[in-house]
Amino acid sequence: QLRLQESGPGLVKPSETLSLTCTVSGGSITSSSYYWGWIRQPPEKGLEWIGSIYYSGTTHYTPSLESRVTISVDTSKNQFSLRLSSVTAADTAVYYCARFLMSYGSGSYSPAQVDYWGQGTLVTVSS
Amino acid sequence: DIRMTQSPSTLSASVGDRVTITCRASQSISSWLAWYQQKPGKAPKLLIYKASILESGVPSRFSGSGSGTEFTLTISSLQPDDFATYYCQQYSGYSTFGQGTKVEIK
Numbered sequence: 001q002l003r004l005q006e007s008g009p010g011l012v013k014p015s016e017t018l019s020l021t022c023t024v025s026g027g028s029i030t031s032s033s034y035y036w037g038w039i040r041q042p043p044e045k046g047l048e049w050i051g052s053i054y055y056s057g058t059t060h061y062t063p064s065l066e067s068r069v070t071i072s073v074d075t076s077k078n079q080f081s082l083r084l085s086s087v088t089a090a091d092t093a094v095y096y097c098a099r100f101l102m103s104y105g106s107g108s109y110s111p112a113q114v115d116y117w118g119q120g121t122l123v124t125v126s127s
Numbered sequence: 128d129i130r131m132t133q134s135p136s137t138l139s140a141s142v143g144d145r146v147t148i149t150c151r152a153s154q155s156i157s158s159w160l161a162w163y164q165q166k167p168g169k170a171p172k173l174l175i176y177k178a179s180i181l182e183s184g185v186p187s188r189f190s191g192s193g194s195g196t197e198f199t200l201t202i203s204s205l206q207p208d209d210f211a212t213y214y215c216q217q218y219s220g221y222s223t224f225g226q227g228t229k230v231e232i233k
Contacts, residue, residue, distance in 0.1 A: 046214065046224055046225070046227045047216075047227075048224065060221065103159060103218055105159070105219070112159070112218045113177075114163075114216075115173055117171065118170065119170060120170055
């Protein structure tokens with residue numbers, strides 16, 4: 001059974017960089033059929049798609065966060081990571097790592113629906 | 128960005144009711160739409176993808192329809208386990224979610 005587990009600091013100071021890692025077990029991150037990525041949910045609010053990565057390194061980021069976000073992959077450890085720079089209180093949220101299936105349209109593949117989620121980790125931005 | 132608007136934001140219903148949730152896209156997304164169910168403190172669960180395909184293991188009382196800009200999620204007979212918040216997600220280009228619909232007990 002596939003399992004995704006987030007890890008990283010639960011408290012980050014304003015203006016600093018948020019860093020999280022997702023460890024994948026029960027399956028390989030180098031599978032050709034999936035993207036891997038991050039979704040967040042501020043307290044008592046809805047879901048926000050952050051971005052995704054293919055094991056080869058191809059990334060997709062949501063435009064509103066693109067200037068601050070980096071998603072990377074370490075295939076040797078079966079892990080992928082999120083870095084979000086210059087954080088503010090608005091970045092306080094539960095961060096989920098996720099596995100995305102792929103859709104094919106307009107001549108290219110892109111991340112689609114999420115079939116596996118991590119349990120989520122709360123990151124609070126506060127001094 | 129493609130904006131997704133769900134309605135209603137909150138829905139009060141009773142066990143056995145037929146429930147319909149609507150999701151509208153700000154531009155055509157073909158059938159690139161998924162629906163999720165989320166319960167408090169838990170990660171969302173995939174119910175439907177490509178607008179109308181039921182995920183494996185999801186009860187058949189859930190169904191999805193639509194294409195282009197208007198989509199619906201229908202629960203044919205609401206069960207106690209179905210009281211939760213439901214989200215739509217478009218994945219035509221950059222992915223975005225609707226704001227959610229909370230289904231509560233009437």
